[in-house]
Amino acid sequence: MDDFDLSPELLATLPPVLRAVVRALGYGRAQEWLRQWGGLLINLPKHHTRALGLTDDELQRLRAELAPHLDSNDRFSVPKIDKLWIKHRNSLINANKDWQSASHQARAYHLTVRQITNIRREGECDDRQMSLFD
Missing domain, CATH: 1.10.287 (Helix Hairpins)
Known part of the structure; x- marks a missing residue:
């Protein structure tokens, strides 16, 4: 995963889909991935593809975490990174x-x-x- 992950308390405050992405990819990788894909409705493939810029392991973790949020066509709306940045920034300000x-x-x-x-x-x-x- 990541050298830097969000605290469990801060992670709990995120919307469910965003929380699933951070759990699957780790904070740093989630930031990078959300910057590119945030705001889009995407199909999450079952098998590895380079189209989403995910490794096979990342794709499998993401599918597992997002399973409750996928529609019947394995699609989900990728959240924008704003909420993640704002929550993290605000926690640093308070800390x-x-x-x-x-x-x-x-x-x-x-x-x-x-x-x-x-x-x-x-x-x-x-x-x-x-x-x-x-």
């Missing part, structure tokens, strides 16, 4: 908020200080909700 200023993060992520503040606030709300159920 580093104690040692990075909002201004520094705004520059690093090409956002405004107000957007950083809102992301941090949402992260605090999520943390409070999680602790209610612990």
Whole structure:
């Protein structure tokens, strides 16, 4: 798989099809693959083909993870990468908020200080909700 995979908590927040792609390919490879195929309705072949840029092993893992999401013609809508990027970016912003200023993060992520503040606030709300159920 990948040197860098998403935490189970962050993975759980992704939409089901996106979560299946990340589980099958790993975070880095999923990013690369979604950048090329995101937003399209594709047929996921049963046997290896170079058309989708997947190895045989990747194709088999993807088919296994996506099985509940494939239609009767083995097609599925490939999610765009935006949700994956946003979730990951926001988790990094919240994880580093104690040692990075909002201004520094705004520059690093090409956002405004107000957007950083809102992301941090949402992260605090999520943390409070999680602790209610612990």
